[in-house]
Structures are given as C-alpha cells and as structure tokens.
Amino acid sequence: MLTLRSPAKVNLFLRILSKRPDGYHELASLFQAIDLCDILHFSLSTSDTLSCTHPAIPLDSSNLISKAIAAFKIKTGYNTPIQVHLEKNIPLEAGLGGGSSNAATTLWALNKLHNDLLSLSDLQSLASTIGSDVAFFLTQGTAYCTGRGEILNPMPALPHPTHKLWIIKPNKGLSTPLVYRNLDATKLEKRDPQKTLNTFLSQTPQYYNDLEIPAFQLEPSLALLKENLKKDYQTVLMSGSGTSFFCLGNNTPNQADHFVTQTRFINREKSEWY
Ligand code: C5P
Numbered sequence: 001m002l003t004l005r006s007p008a009k010v011n012l013f014l015r016i017l018s019k020r021p022d023g024y025h026e027l028a029s030l031f032q033a034i035d036l037c038d039i040l041h042f043s044l045s046t047s048d049t050l051s052c053t054h055p056a057i058p059l060d061s062s063n064l065i066s067k068a069i070a071a072f073k074i075k076t077g078y079n080t081p082i083q084v085h086l087e088k089n090i091p092l093e094a095g096l097g098g099g100s101s102n103a104a105t106t107l108w109a110l111n112k113l114h115n116d117l118l119s120l121s122d123l124q125s126l127a128s129t130i131g132s133d134v135a136f137f138l139t140q141g142t143a144y145c146t147g148r149g150e151i152l153n154p155m156p157a158l159p160h161p162t163h164k165l166w167i168i169k170p171n172k173g174l175s176t177p178l179v180y181r182n183l184d185a186t187k188l189e190k191r192d193p194q195k196t197l198n199t200f201l202s203q204t205p206q207y208y209n210d211l212e213i214p215a216f217q218l219e220p221s222l223a224l225l226k227e228n229l230k231k232d233y234q235t236v237l238m239s240g241s242g243t244s245f246f247c248l249g250n251n252t253p254n255q256a257d258h259f260v261t262q263t264r265f266i267n268r269e270k271s272e273w274y
C-alpha cells in the first residue's frame with residue numbers, strides 16, 4: 001500500500017496570449033502548489049478498481065486517475081492491476097487543479113511501485129498527454145508554465161506571502177472548457193508575462209488572471225463576490241478557470257455556504273513526494 005498526498009494549485013498570475021489553431025490557448029502562468037490536498041491510496045490488486053469518498057466523481061475511464069493508469073501501462077508495457085482509493089478534499093470545478101493533481105500523483109505512485117522505471121522527464125511528457133495542467137504537479141511545486149500549460153520552467157520556492165492565504169469557493173462551479181469558450185483572447189490587455197514573473201522574483205507581486213473576464217461574464221455573482229472580498233483582503237484573485245478565489249489577508253472569512261480553508265504554499269524535495 002502506498003498513500004500519497006495530491007495537492008491543489010493556484011495560479012499566482014495567468015495570462016492568456018492567443019487562441020491556437022488546435023483550439024487550445026497559449027498561456028503563461030505562475031503555478032504554485034498549496035497544502036490543500038486530496039489523499040490517494042494505491043495497492044497492487046487482482047483487478048483495476050477506483051473508489052472515491054465524493055459521490056460526484058466519475059469512477060470510469062473518464063477519470064484522470066484512470067487515464068494516468070492507462071497511459072502508464074501503454075508507455076511501460078506493465079499491466080499490474082491496481083486498486084486506487086481517492087479521499088477528495090479539493091473542491092470540484094474550482095480552478096485548483098484537483099483532477100490534474102490526482103493524475104500526476106498516480107503517475108508518481110505507479111512509477112514508485114515499478115522501481116522508478118521512468119525518468120521524471122518521461123513522467124512529465126506522459127503527464128502532458130493526460131491534461132494541460134498535469135505535468136506541473138510533477139515539478140517541485142513552483143513553476144512558470146507556458147504553451148498549453150505543459151511547458152515547465154521550474155522556479156525556486158517563493159517566500160510565503162506575509163499575510164494569511166485563504167481559499168474561498170462559492171457553491172457554483174464552472175467547467176474549464178466553458179470558460180475558455182467564452183474568452184476572446186484578442187481583447188485582453190497585452191501585459192508582458194515575463195515582466196509579471198519578475199515582479200514575483202523581486203517580491204513586488206502583480207496578481208492577475210485573464211480568465212476572470214469570461215468567468216465573470218458567465219457567472220456575474222463571482223464579480224460581486226470578488227468586490228466583497230476586496231473589502232477584507234489585500235489581494236483577491238480567481239484561480240485558474242474558477243470559481244475559487246485566493247485571498248491574502250489576516251481576517252477570518254465569514255462567507256457562509258462557501259468552501260473556506262486557510263492554506264500555505266508547499267514545495268517538495270527533489271526525490272520525495274508532497
Ligand atoms: O488540457 P485539459 O484537458 O485540461 O483542458 C481542458 C479544456 O480547457 C480544453 O479542452 C480546452 O477547452 C481548455 N484549455 C484551453 N487552453 C489551455 C488549456 C485548456 O483552451 N491552455
């Protein structure tokens with residue numbers, strides 16, 4: 001049995017550069033892992049099985065854990081049946097990368113159970129075939145990602161912000177493809193992501209997320225929530241395609257009926273998992 005944490009991420013900034021001919025969007029984003037984690041239990045078994053504490057999670061081949069297992073088997077030729085149990089703590093449709101993280105954690109676990117058969121860069125290539133965000137979770141927790149999100153520029157760990165970090169998510173979620181479909185990349189402010197990245201390295205961070213525009217159009221209550229949160233927090237930004245926000249500030253949130261948790265940036269050591 002192998003039990004691993006599967007962390008969420010936030011996008012400290014997210015710039016969408018253009019829509020590509022293949023339908024994906026060219027982006028540039030600073031990804032940071034946080035210690036809001038699902039827990040995954042892996043054991044060798046007589047047949048592949050997937051179970052989960054959350055009733056809304058599909059347990060069929062559409063689950064990114066199943067896709068990771070299938071991709072690992074095709075790549076390595078190993079066909080060992082595996083039993084996976086997922087304790088879901090990361091909210092769904094939140095822009096926190098929970099499903100992608102689960103897939104990356106599964107690839108790491110399978111590789112451990114097969115004596116590190118694949119190199120980290122092989123695992124990262126395999127990860128990028130499963131979803132745009134999956135490879136990020138195989139970095140050490142801080143990375144400037146470009147392309148679809150799968151081109152990784154690992155960064156040194158950032159100092160934790162001076163204020164407390166909160167994740168706040170309303171009940172309403174948004175699907176990532178829907179948010180991207182609602183975006184007109186030609187109308188966005190032409191900010192230079194390299195310059196934004198430098199603001200994080202010089203500790204004068206400039207937080208923004210181009211996906212707030214389509215997400216707020218689809219769900220105007222998100223814009224209202226952001227305005228309200230800004231009364232209590234120094235920084236309020238939607239993560240990824242939403243609908244969670246990360247907030248920096250020392251007030252304890254009072255949003256009833258919302259998912260609320262205090263969290264921290266996390267990074268892993270080179271040869272260890274989170
Ligand atoms: O790669 P992934 O399957 O996670 O992407 C989900 C959806 O999000 C894609 O089908 C696409 O609609 C959108 N997407 C995009 N550009 C990206 C990443 C995702 O348009 N860079």
